[in-house]
Every structure is written in structure tokens, then in C-alpha cells.
Amino acid sequence: VAVKPQLASFERLGWRGLRILEGICSFARDQGLLVIADGKRGDVPVSARAYADALTSNGIGALVDAFTVNPFTGADSIEPFVDAAERSGSGIFVLVRTSNPGAADFQDLVVDGAPLFEHIAQVVAGFADRLEGSSGLTGMGAVVGATEPDHLERIRELLPKSIFLIPGVGAQGGKATDLAAAFSPGRASALVNASRSIAGADDPARAAEQLRESLWEVSGAPSRTT
């Protein structure tokens, strides 16, 4: 349903990489796929506005349906992205709890009895209404790694309507069968991302299909046979 180009992989090729990326985004859209620009941008407000422009109106912006944002610089730095997304109809996935081992270094530090990622989730929740769609879900989403299922469950409590982008399944050790909580508001409420475990499989199409089936199952529907 969606492709999530990692901007870093194109930036390492210089401006030519970015030109290639525009072509890929354009092709993906023509195929009916959603495009999630995974750049994890974040900066103080004046620069956040420029990044938000880049992701919603110019360059690849016109070809992107959603993008990832790093919340480190605080709510005033998330606001310009929300503002731009309101105007363009885009979705946002704010990093709340990432899937790498080092995520614990800062995101899990306990502040007033709750880990930092819960405080971030609360700030994200404060923007939820502004991107709420007619389905009841909100485009003010969160990146929540599959590698710590308990965190995922807790973040779903704090963000009942947000769409989750869930990395860490496959190569990083997360299991599709642990993700039921993420889908609690309904099947459209989470996007599970797998890259290396599919691209590196002997039969990528089969690996993708197996992942799709186990997610379909855990999200509550009878398994489809294709």
C-alpha cells in the first residue's frame, strides 16, 4: 500500500540522488502507492518551516503523502510540520519510540514516573485533532518500533486515533504476531514497514506476502488465501 523511501539513501548520491528520488516518487504515485518520505527531519521553528515546505509543496513535496519528523526540538518545532500538513493533506509520523537498541539511551529515560517517549506521545496527542480525518483516525501519527511490544501497547493508549508507522519487523527482530495492540482502532491504523528482511530474501515477493498474511491475521480478519 505504501513505499517509504529513506531520504539518506538518496542524499548519499548528492543532488543527482534527489533527482532520482523525485522520479521514483512520481512512479510510485502513478502505480497507486502512497509515498512516505522517511527523512526524520526536525529543527527549530524557522528551519522546520523550510523542511515542511520541502515535504509538502516543492521538490518531492508534491509527490509525498506523509513524512517522518524528529521531535527533539519540542512542540514549537513540530507545529510548522502540522501547519503544512493541514494545508497539503499530508500525514505526519513523529518519532515516539524507535526500534534500534540505542533508542533506550534517551527515549526510555524516566521523567516524573514515565519514560520520555510517553511525554512525546502526549505532545503528539495535542496535535491529533488538527489532522483528524473523516474515518476518525488522525494523520498525526507516530513511529513506534516493533521491537518493544509493551511500549507499543502503552503508546496506543496515549494515541488512540493515530496511525502508527511500525519499523523493526524482520531484520531487527520484531515479530508481526506481537503487533495486535497497534491495530486496536482498526485495520487502517498501522503501517508495518519491513525493508531488509524483504529486499534480502531469496524470494522477496513471497517474503512480502507472508508478512502481509501474518499482519492481516493479527489485525483481526480471517486469513486470506491468494
Add this chain to the structure above:
Amino acid sequence: VAVKPQLASFERLGWRGLRILEGICSFARDQGLLVIADGKRGDVPVSARAYADALTSNGIGALVDAFTVNPFTGADSIEPFVDAAERSGSGIFVLVRTSNPGAADFQDLVVDGAPLFEHIAQVVAGFADRLEGSSGLTGMGAVVGATEPDHLERIRELLPKSIFLIPGVGAQGGKATDLAAAFSPGRASALVNASRSIAGADDPARAAEQLRESLWEVSGAPSRTT
């Protein structure tokens, strides 16, 4: 002594903006200026490696002397940047305490009796040796806003050898006269950045010269007359 192109301002122009940026970096280097790529990149290790490549070897990487990094995803995500900087001889400025009001939302939250930014400074300190130069200073630097001078003093205690990149002077309200602590290890130990207060001045050259003079004074030398 240095120019600090904000990558967001070029990205908003799409790949053509990045091509222009390469030209600007190349021109600045020809003029003998250091180039600091201000992109505040940060991502899980596999993607951090790609960003580090983009900033040290390909594209603008070959034209960049230092770059800014967002620490949110933890030490394992900073490591690939340090590794690349060791090989290229680049410097790194990790966001420790930014200059915007929203910085307080997460960076100032208290964990075990100390604000989060001190915990980040300690992680930065752990990498300091790897980028130490012959002057005794280390290229494992920190972004520390001028808007909270007390924080700056505390972070200097935790990072005695790091070069500081100091935004927030001028338009954001920080004062050059509050920055003495930042320069305590010597005059080369801090880079003060001002953008809007210079670019928007009636006489930008004069505004820049005034800022340079007050910094020269606060950093310990007799004021120079030009």
C-alpha cells in the same frame, strides 16, 4: 571563518536546490571559509551511516568541514557519524541544548536529578577522544543555544574540550556578552552563529563586524580595532 548553510533552505527547492548548495559550498571553500552543513540529521544506525556518507564523502560531503547531528535515537545512531568523521577529518556538532523556546519541552526534562541535555552531553563526551585534534580540542562538538547562558556554562563543564556551535545570538535574543563560559578552553573553542540579525540588518557588514568585536572581547583578548 565559517558559513553554515541550512540544508532545509535548499531542500525546499528540490534537487535543484541541492545542486545550488554544492556550488555554494565549493565557492565558500575556495574563499578559505569552513563549511558547516546544518542538516540536524539523525536516524537509526543503518540510515545514520547513509547520512554520514552524504556528509563526508559524496555529494556535498567532499565540500563539508563539519555537520550537525540530532541525538534523539541514541548513542548507536551517533556512532556512524563519528566513524565517518574520523575517516574524513570532519567535525560534528551534536544538538545538546537548542536555542528555541520549545527546547525546554524535552531537553530540559529532569532525569535522575539532571536535565536530559546533561545526559546527552555525557554521551557526546564518550566520543570526544575519537575526534581529538593536536590542539587539545575535539571535533566532537555540541550545539548549545546562547539563549540560556546557565545551561551553556554547565554543558562546558561536561564537555571541556568540545567545540561549541552557538546559535541564538541576535534575532533569538541571546547576547554575545553572556558567552564567556563557552570560550573558557580558548578562543577556538566556540563558533557563534548569527543569521537573521545580520542578513536582515541595514548594514550587514557592520552588524557582522560588531558581533565579531564583542565576541573577541568576551573570549578574553583585547578588542581589536580594524
